[in-house]
Structure formats: structure tokens, C-alpha cells
Amino acid sequence: MLKKFLLGLFTVLLIVGCSNMANAKTWDKTFPKSDKVNVQKVEFKNRFGITLVGDLYVPKTMNKNDKLPAIAISGPFGAVKEQSSGLYAQTLAENGFITLAFDPSYTGESSGTPRHVAGPDINTEDFSAAVDYLSNNKNVDADKIGILGICGFGGFAINAAAIDTRIKATTAVTMYDMTRVSAKGYNDSVDENARYEMKQLLNNQRTDDFKTGKYKGADGLPEKLTGNEPQFVKDYWGYYKTKRGFHARSINSNGKWNMTSSLSLINQPILQYSNEIRTPVLVVHGENAHSRYFGEDAFKKLKGKNKELFIVKGANHVDLYDGGDKNAIPFDKIESFYNKYLK
Secondary structure (H helix, E strand, C coil), X not given: CHHHHHHHHHHHHHHCCCCCCCCCCCCCCCCCCCCCEEEEEEEEECCCCCEEEEEEEEECCCCCCCCEEEEEEECCCCCCCCCHXXXXXXXXXXXXXXXXXXXXXXXXXXXXXXXXXXXXXXXXXXXXXXXXXXXXXXXXXXXXXXXXXXXXHHHHHHHHHHHCCCEEEEEEECCCCHHHHXXXXXXXXXXXXXXXXXXXXXXXXXXXXXXXXXXCECCCCCCCCCCCCCHHHHHHHHHHCCCCCCCCCCHHHHCCCXXXXXXXXXXXXXXXXXXXCCCCEXXXXXXXXXXXXXXXXXXXXXXXXXXXXXXECCCCCCHHHHCHHHCCCCHHHHHHHHHHHHC
């Protein structure tokens, strides 16, 4: 039973979730290029000293002296900026925002070793580091900066909004609370004893990693489906492992999470002070998403009349990565939210 759960947990850590610098003129995204925006590769450091790499999307209609509202975007958990976050960034830039899609610490083109590590503090800080960069961009209105997180980074985005008062509006799309699912499993099905055994296994792995000098990777998506997988695993596979969303730098497409990085996710829950967020928050989730309860529970904790939960009819978790065959991403809703609170 425990072994089955651990395999499931490591799969969750993979699928929900310095390289050579690519020339931004070479289109390496999983979505078509827009003729309405310019894209520039940028770098900035977080307070851990890690260099984050992002794509800055700017409307072609922007004049050199303009001061525009800006949005920092990251996620899903285990994805890269050339996937879903880049699509959101490009679409919002088409509508008058400066947007920054960035790779989190230890992933994609961002620095940090060992590779493929996640952590509540680090990934929350990544959003604030993106706000640092945007606040000092000459074309950004520093009083009108928002963030958007997808999947696991939806949870980190809300966590960032709870600590960073410079963030004026936050959207969490198809959200996971990675600390909750890591510690308690799906639907909080893991008890204290099972969690203790899991911690024993992971700490023993730390000993082995030190001995060998190598970091063992967690299990993730299979290279081929048997047909017996849960539907949500099939949904993830249909995005990350096919031409629809595959990207060579994406952990979920082509790599493995560092197994022991889940220890901090187990031990350091996010959203502890989300009830103190005073700025607007929009939570967007699919009606049929297996993860819907994360978004609904996060929304219940938020206070104030400037908080909103928006459910997309008929959509599953992955439909909100790229729209799927339903064109499910409610960009009109998201744009109107930022237009109301940032413009």
C-alpha cells in the first residue's frame, strides 16, 4: 500500500510539475508565434543567488516612453516557459500588458544545482524575483504588477501574494497545492503513519545520494501508455508526451524531478497566510478537473470582495494548459480581471 502511494506521489511530483541560451529569434515554443508582440530573452537573480531566465513579451504597439502594467507568469509544475506559461504571456501581451514567462529555479534555462529541484520557499521567491525585475523595467508601471501561476505554480502564486505587497493582482489557474498533495496524497488520503514511512524512505535516499554523488530521480510519466492508467495521467501524457506540448527542456516531457526535493514540500505547507491577502485574486479551475478541490479550498480561505472563483464548464485540468480541443482557457475573463485591477 505504501509503495503504491509513494510511486503515485513521485508521479505527481513529476507530472503536475545552466543550459545554452537560445536565441529568442528562433521560435522554440509549443504554440504559434504572434505577430502582435516582440519577445526578448532576459535574466535576473532571486535572493538565493539563482539566475532565472525568462521570455519578456512586449506589445508591438508600445512606445519607448510608455509605462505599461505587467504580469509575471510561471507553471505548470515541471513545465518550462516555452509551454503553457509562454502561451498565457503572449496572449496577455497581445492585449496591452508587458508579460514575463520564466523558468523557476533549478529547471529549464534557469540555473541552480542539483537540477530539477522544487521547494515552497524557493518557488514562492521566484515570483518575487520576477516582480523585482519588472519593477525595474523602464517600460513597466511598478504600481501595476500582477502574477499568474498555473498548476503547482498557482499555489505558489497565491503564496507569493500573501507575502509580497507589490503584487497588485493574482490569478491561479488549474491550481495544485503541491505541499498538500505531497504530504497528504490526493483527497488527503495519507495518514500520519504512511507519511512517516514515506519520510523514512526519502531520508534513506538522501544517504544514498550522498554516498553515490548522484541524485536519484522520481518516477514520472511512462514513455507509453498501457491503457490502465487513471484518466488524469492519460490527460497529462496527452499534453507532455505528444507534439501538442512536448518540449525537450520540460521535466514532465523529458526528465525526472529530484526525488528528495519532495521533503521540503511535505514539511513546509504554503497558503498559511493567504487569508491576509488584501489584493484581488482570481482562481480559475476546470469543472471536470481532478484537482478542482485544491482551487476551491484555496478560494474558501481568501477574504474580501475582490476575490473570485471561476469554473470553466466541461474543462479538465490539462485543458487549461493550452485550451485543448475545447479552446477552454477563459482569456477574456483573465484579461478583464487584469484590466480592472492593473489598468
